[in-house]
Amino acid sequence: MLWITCPVTRSDELVADRRIRSVTNHPTHIALHVACPACGEVHVYRTGRRWDASRAARTADAARQARQPAHA
Numbered sequence: 001m002l003w004i005t006c007p008v009t010r011s012d013e014l015v016a017d018r019r020i021r022s023v024t025n026h027p028t029h030i031a032l033h034v035a036c037p038a039c040g041e042v043h044v045y046r047t048g049r050r051w052d053a054s055r056a057a058r059t060a061d062a063a064r065q066a067r068q069p070a071h072a
């Protein structure tokens with residue numbers, strides 16, 4: 001089972017393994033292609049330590065920029 005957030009309906013969905021259409025290994029992450037029970041489309045979700053690390057870095061950068069005073 002897998003928790004996803006549908007980008008179309010913005011709802012959280014608990015998805016059965018049989019709805020995972022394919023799993024693709026990449027050097028930095030694993031891409032899961034999931035048939036969405038909410039909207040019926042196939043969404044791609046990426047998991048993996050390096051992917052999470054790079055995403056965390058991007059989020060941290062955005063947070064740093066957001067904290068910059070507007071007139072600095």
Ligand SMILES: [Zn+2]
Nearest residue numbers: 006008036039
């Ligand atoms: Zn969906």
